[in-house]
Amino acid sequence: MLVSTKWLAEYVNTQGLDPKELGEKITRSGIEVDAVIDRTQGMTNVVVGYVKECVKHPEADKLNICQVDVGEETTQIICGAPNVAEGQKVIVARPGAVLPGGMKIKKAKLRGEESNGMICSLQELGIEGRLVPKAYAEGIYVLPETATPGESALPLLGLDDTILELGLTPNRSDALSMLGVAYEVGAILSEDMKYPEATYNEGNEKASDYLSLRVDATSENPMYVAKVVRNVQVKESPLWLQHRLMAAGVRPHNNVVDITNYVLMEYGQPLHAFDYDRLETKEIVVRLANEGEKIVTLDDQERTLKSNHLVITNGKEPVAIAGVMGGANSEVHDGTTTVVIESAYFAGGSVRQTSKDHNLRSDASARFEKGVDPNRVILAAERAASLLAELAGGEVLAGSVVVDELDKTPVEVVVSPDFINNRLGMKISLEDMTSILTRLKFDHQAANGYLYIKAPTRRQDIKIPEDIVEEIARMYGYDEIPMTLPVEESKPGGLTSYQARRRQVRAYLESAGLYQAITYSLTSKEMSRKFALETAPVTELLMPMSEERSTLRQSLIPHLLDAVTYNTARQADTVALYEVGSVFLGETESGLPHEQEHLAAVIAGKWVDHSWQGEKKAVDFFVLKGIVEGLMELLGHSKELTFERAVVDGLHPGRTASIQLAGEEIGLIGQLHPSEQKARDLKETYVVELNLAKVLNKEVEALYYAPVSKFPSITRDIALVVDSEKVAGELQAIIQLSGGRLLKGVHLFDLYEGEKMEPGKKSVAFSLTYFDPERTLTDEEVVNAHNKVLKALAEQAGAELRG
Amino acid sequence: MEAQLQQLKEEALQKIEASQNVKELNDVRVAYLGKKGPITDLLKGMGKLPAEERPKMGALVNVVREEVTEVLEARMTLLQEQAIQEQLEKESIDVTLPGRPVKTGNHHPLTRVVEEIEDLFISMGYEIAEGPEVEKDYYNFEALNLPKGHPARDMQDSFYISEDILLRTHTSPVQARTMEAKEGKPIKIICPGKVYRRDNDDATHSHQFTQIEGLVIGEDIRMSDLKGTLSVFAKKMFGEDREIRLRPSFFPFTEPSVEMDISCFKCGGSGCNVCKKTGWIEILGAGMVHPNVLEMAGYDSKKLSGFAFGMGPERIAMLKYGVEDIRHFYTNDVRFLSQFHRTEV
Numbered sequence A: 001m002l003v004s005t006k007w008l009a010e011y012v013n014t015q016g017l018d019p020k021e022l023g024e025k026i027t028r029s030g031i032e033v034d035a036v037i038d039r040t041q042g043m044t045n046v047v048v049g050y051v052k053e054c055v056k057h058p059e060a061d062k063l064n065i066c067q068v069d070v071g072e073e074t075t076q077i078i079c080g081a082p083n084v085a086e087g088q089k090v091i092v093a094r095p096g097a098v099l100p101g102g103m104k105i106k107k108a109k110l111r112g113e114e115s116n117g118m119i120c121s122l123q124e125l126g127i128e129g130r131l132v133p134k135a136y137a138e139g140i141y142v143l144p145e146t147a148t149p150g151e152s153a154l155p156l157l158g159l160d161d162t163i164l165e166l167g168l169t170p171n172r173s174d175a176l177s178m179l180g181v182a183y184e185v186g187a188i189l190s191e192d193m194k195y196p197e198a199t200y201n202e203g204n205e206k207a208s209d210y211l212s213l214r215v216d217a218t219s220e221n222p223m224y225v226a227k228v229v230r231n232v233q234v235k236e237s238p239l240w241l242q243h244r245l246m247a248a249g250v251r252p253h254n255n256v257v258d259i260t261n262y263v264l265m266e267y268g269q270p271l272h273a274f275d276y277d278r279l280e281t282k283e284i285v286v287r288l289a290n291e292g293e294k295i296v297t298l299d300d301q302e303r304t305l306k307s308n309h310l311v312i313t314n315g316k317e318p319v320a321i322a323g324v325m326g327g328a329n330s331e332v333h334d335g336t337t338t339v340v341i342e343s344a345y346f347a348g349g350s351v352r353q354t355s356k357d358h359n360l361r362s363d364a365s366a367r368f369e370k371g372v373d374p375n376r377v378i379l380a381a382e383r384a385a386s387l388l389a390e391l392a393g394g395e396v397l398a399g400s401v402v403v404d405e406l407d408k409t410p411v412e413v414v415v416s417p418d419f420i421n422n423r424l425g426m427k428i429s430l431e432d433m434t435s436i437l438t439r440l441k442f443d444h445q446a447a448n449g450y451l452y453i454k455a456p457t458r459r460q461d462i463k464i465p466e467d468i469v470e471e472i473a474r475m476y477g478y479d480e481i482p483m484t485l486p487v488e489e490s491k492p493g494g495l496t497s498y499q500a501r502r503r504q505v506r507a508y509l510e511s512a513g514l515y516q517a518i519t520y521s522l523t524s525k526e527m528s529r530k531f532a533l534e535t536a537p538v539t540e541l542l543m544p545m546s547e548e549r550s551t552l553r554q555s556l557i558p559h560l561l562d563a564v565t566y567n568t569a570r571q572a573d574t575v576a577l578y579e580v581g582s583v584f585l586g587e588t589e590s591g592l593p594h595e596q597e598h599l600a601a602v603i604a605g606k607w608v609d610h611s612w613q614g615e616k617k618a619v620d621f622f623v624l625k626g627i628v629e630g631l632m633e634l635l636g637h638s639k640e641l642t643f644e645r646a647v648v649d650g651l652h653p654g655r656t657a658s659i660q661l662a663g664e665e666i667g668l669i670g671q672l673h674p675s676e677q678k679a680r681d682l683k684e685t686y687v688v689e690l691n692l693a694k695v696l697n698k699e700v701e702a703l704y705y706a707p708v709s710k711f712p713s714i715t716r717d718i719a720l721v722v723d724s725e726k727v728a729g730e731l732q733a734i735i736q737l738s739g740g741r742l743l744k745g746v747h748l749f750d751l752y753e754g755e756k757m758e759p760g761k762k763s764v765a766f767s768l769t770y771f772d773p774e775r776t777l778t779d780e781e782v783v784n785a786h787n788k789v790l791k792a793l794a795e796q797a798g799a800e801l802r803g
Numbered sequence B: 001m002e003a004q005l006q007q008l009k010e011e012a013l014q015k016i017e018a019s020q021n022v023k024e025l026n027d028v029r030v031a032y033l034g035k036k037g038p039i040t041d042l043l044k045g046m047g048k049l050p051a052e053e054r055p056k057m058g059a060l061v062n063v064v065r066e067e068v069t070e071v072l073e074a075r076m077t078l079l080q081e082q083a084i085q086e087q088l089e090k091e092s093i094d095v096t097l098p099g100r101p102v103k104t105g106n107h108h109p110l111t112r113v114v115e116e117i118e119d120l121f122i123s124m125g126y127e128i129a130e131g132p133e134v135e136k137d138y139y140n141f142e143a144l145n146l147p148k149g150h151p152a153r154d155m156q157d158s159f160y161i162s163e164d165i166l167l168r169t170h171t172s173p174v175q176a177r178t179m180e181a182k183e184g185k186p187i188k189i190i191c192p193g194k195v196y197r198r199d200n201d202d203a204t205h206s207h208q209f210t211q212i213e214g215l216v217i218g219e220d221i222r223m224s225d226l227k228g229t230l231s232v233f234a235k236k237m238f239g240e241d242r243e244i245r246l247r248p249s250f251f252p253f254t255e256p257s258v259e260m261d262i263s264c265f266k267c268g269g270s271g272c273n274v275c276k277k278t279g280w281i282e283i284l285g286a287g288m289v290h291p292n293v294l295e296m297a298g299y300d301s302k303k304l305s306g307f308a309f310g311m312g313p314e315r316i317a318m319l320k321y322g323v324e325d326i327r328h329f330y331t332n333d334v335r336f337l338s339q340f341h342r343t344e345v
């Protein structure tokens, strides 16, 4: 909402406040002022000129040489506008003038002819092109004949004004009108209202003799008022009316249309003007449209209606879409002489649906949607009639044609001062409260410990005691509220075990060298299932903004890979990222997808780079595996952790494993498939994804101390020769199972698959630690245990001791 | 024999003096003082002396031996010290060479902000509540006093999955769910999480972003409690000398509703480009829980009241660290992420 402070001052005394100060007061007490716009924009030396003579420039077809009376002198100005003509009163920027945007006017010569200034268009004075009346859109603006040469043009054009741009929240639709804003300012400044006048001489004939009215859909349209004005002369509106509309962001058209828009801005009540003769039937019938019925609207679009759209008809065919847009067939035009003014109450929901269906949003529909003041429907009609009489020479017929089933009873709110003070934590006196209600012009009464308040119908946001709490608080001033802390039973706050361990997981991964990434949950349908740990139906948006962001992800890996690609393309040597986030799998009973918290990590490039001391290592499978092992150790699951070769689409078939805890799959790890790697132009890249929720929710043994033994442990190394296909994990499992209770540790320390080996064989060396916390082991005991291990290895894995 | 002894002594002392390292000196020790050395030989040869001269001679030999030993030990100490010195010199390194790097990652800046806020409120007795990112229209809107067709729904254009399931547009549904689960009992929670709105991604908009909200419900929770709580938050987060001010606003789920500004932490209130010359920075929205919201979750709004507040970690991180484009948070450029490594005072 754009509020001209000059216009506003017609309804309420703004106490001569500087607009900035006024804006600040409005902001602090309830309605945010987004901007304070000075319409002069620093303009100077812009005056009224009279074009005494206007001839073509001998050297240039498109230029005119004008002799312009600017008050103190008559001076020559060259003008290129097509519509400049002798006898016009025009806007002249004199030499030395500064125009919006900082343009400075100087004396100049144009094709040999002197030019002392510029004849201006409205755009050149900083008015948006879309607001300039069509007649002057392509040229200079022509002032009324009454303008005096030499006087400043800015007051004439209403440009010596400041606009407050209000950022209205949906509850404050009452401030979608100048009167509404005036009420607000009046409350803030403790000032009374001055209401617009609506007086005119009624004609002898009655409106009801000219027009009949029937409303067939009173729930969508509970109130309809029509006034008939005869002998209207359609012409340009007076300048003051035009510039007020432009200040409010509305383009002037002609006096009839301008008056309806003016009253809309003034009262917040949308009006519509029909050409009475073009209605043809002397009848208005408001009804729901027939399915498929058509109407050509004012913007020359043919629109097909649905049966829930409310239309105004002439009894035969639609002449307007109610509250949204008029029809072309009944539009007021230059030759219109009799006008029907419609002022109605259309239900918000109906207008919202209709304007949404036709993608038509207007100042009118916006106000109906939010609900107009039921008590202004007649007032606005009368105000429009009086302006038509005053500005268009119209004769207003007696009375109105009315259907009124609208409930205009104000909402009554009963609230105790104690309730208000308890909610605020304050001690505002009853006198202060009633004085605020008086300033707000809320009808109220204090009796037996309660305030009985009748909320004015313009304030449809006031319904319950809490609304009164807010009104009192904002007018009393939020700065006056003291600062306290809740008084309550003292209870420790904290993280749940899950949340605390999730933080530890993050800290661990970061200390292991990974940066935390946050990527988007929405991806393309194609990518959504890639690398997913589980097969589940995808969750898609009904109306995605793009295919790229149409489906919820089932794996975190694709977007992390995108981040690797992004960073690699920008010369990052090493990319090591992890993310903790939800994936979305299928549908649960409640209809929501099953949301699972996952953890994923990607690494690529160098891992260790300390080359001057000869230490250098690129990332590989075992770097990432080590991180996973360390994580499981942190979470107390290292004993249950196993890795098993697996095949996953998009990963290297020989370098991928399923990660399991006690035989249950919890994740996958592997190298990005070389063909994907190539497509993304990456170095070797490794990925891992874990079902974090499953891991963190798994039972874990209580942490319990084992005594540190006084007795030594005994270590025996073995080097085994096995078939090349034998995996280390299997050998390790055999050792662990056969080693008995004395075997406390198995550690693989060497692997050799070279030319010194027989083809198809490899050597694997383990270090075995035997230990009894109660005593020193004898050699014999160790030999016995060790022999069992060797035997098992030979029998179960065909392993031979390497000689 | 005495002369012989004197000569031996002179010789030994000369050789001791001439020794340049521990090994040479040890050779001298062995040569003169060892079991096969000349002094020992002299002692052995004493048998040939007359008996009355033996004690005198023996004493003399011992004196010479002690003298030589003493000089030798002194020289030994010196040479050993020299040797250590040489060793140390040989071992000295260029201390300006780079150390072996310890590479660690760090929190995403949004997590850093969220955890800081979480920890502050945990210290005031709050718990952290979480909920699904895909929500029912009921929890996201209806339970928050935003019935179907409510004009305020236009404020947040949403991503729908079906007619009544959508990506949550704020973390408030977690509050609604918590209230429902607590069945009328007091609540003190912080709800952080990802939220989604139908926005084109640009420098100030992101279709996915984060929110952190707080909710307190109890007997006689007052607006002054909200103001006091927010003041503690502002001071902890943005500096002890921060002031706060509340401005009236509108949210369907609170009544009264306010927005909170803090005095600019960059200029202190005199006006700069961070605060757009106003001296104040808008940080969050808040209010007293709307009675409809309480009632819908089964709370008696006559007996219990509450406050709620919500803010955007992106905005806070942008203000705090001067980040100018919201997309940085979701691009995961290592050159961006790694700047949030160090600790802050």
Ligand SMILES: [Zn+2]
Pocket (backbone or CB within 6 Å): B264, B265, B266, B267, B268, B269, B270, B271, B272, B273, B274, B275, B276, B277, B279, B280
């Ligand atoms: Zn500042």
